[in-house]
Amino acid sequence: MLDEVEFANNWRVAWLDGDPDNLLQQLVNATGAPAMEVFVFDSDLADIQANSPAGTYWHTRLHPAVAEEFGIPPLEQTVEQILVLIEQWSREAGFEVDREAVRHSLSGREITVEDTLLAFLRTLNIKQDQ
Numbered sequence: 001m002l003d004e005v006e007f008a009n010n011w012r013v014a015w016l017d018g019d020p021d022n023l024l025q026q027l028v029n030a031t032g033a034p035a036m037e038v039f040v041f042d043s044d045l046a047d048i049q050a051n052s053p054a055g056t057y058w059h060t061r062l063h064p065a066v067a068e069e070f071g072i073p074p075l076e077q078t079v080e081q082i083l084v085l086i087e088q089w090s091r092e093a094g095f096e097v098d099r100e101a102v103r104h105s106l107s108g109r110e111i112t113v114e115d116t117l118l119a120f121l122r123t124l125n126i127k128q129d130q
Contacts, residue, residue, distance in 0.1 A: 005128070007121075007126055008127045008128070009094070009125075009126070011126050019039070023037055024049055028051050028052065028053055032053055033052075033053065033093065034051070034089050034093040035050065035051060036048060036049070037049050037050070038117060041066075041070075043112040043113055043114060044063060044066045044113055045062070045063050045064075045066040045070070045072075046062040046063065046113045046114075046116070046117050047059075047061050047067075048060050048061065048062065048120075050086075050089055051089075052089050052092045054092055056085055056089045056092060057085070058077065058081075058082050058085035059075055059076070059077060060077075060082050062108065062113050062116045062117055063116060079103070079106065082106075083099050083102060083103060086102055086124070087099060087102075090124055093124075095125040095126075096125075097123060097125065098123070101123045105119050105120040105122075105123040106120065108120065
């Protein structure tokens with residue numbers, strides 16, 4: 001682990017060097033709670049996957065136009081399907097979310113994808129400790 005930051009409500013963000021096999025499911029199994037895995041590519045693109053003990057899985061990208069530029073295949077789920085699953089996953093995590101705020105944050109385009117990611121997490125009520 002390269003670094004770790006504690007967020008509010010027992011959420012933790014860890015920076016890893018590499019891609020451990022099956023990390024997302026390992027996190028869900030170890031915590032018994034919803035978890036999220038984010039891969040950031042050169043501060044330009046974030047690929048996000050989330051899952052829960054109930055099996056609520058979703059996959060999305062921040063700065064998706066960059067994915068197209070890189071030739072990454074399109075997502076299997078539509079934006080509407082992703083929004084429904086994010087709402088369900090968030091409820092399982094103990095949060096209510098505003099669908100339109102989440103939709104807006106998915107299309108956000110801050111200078112770096114890390115900033116867009118932090119804005120997205122805030123719409124999910126996953127916030128840094130103050």
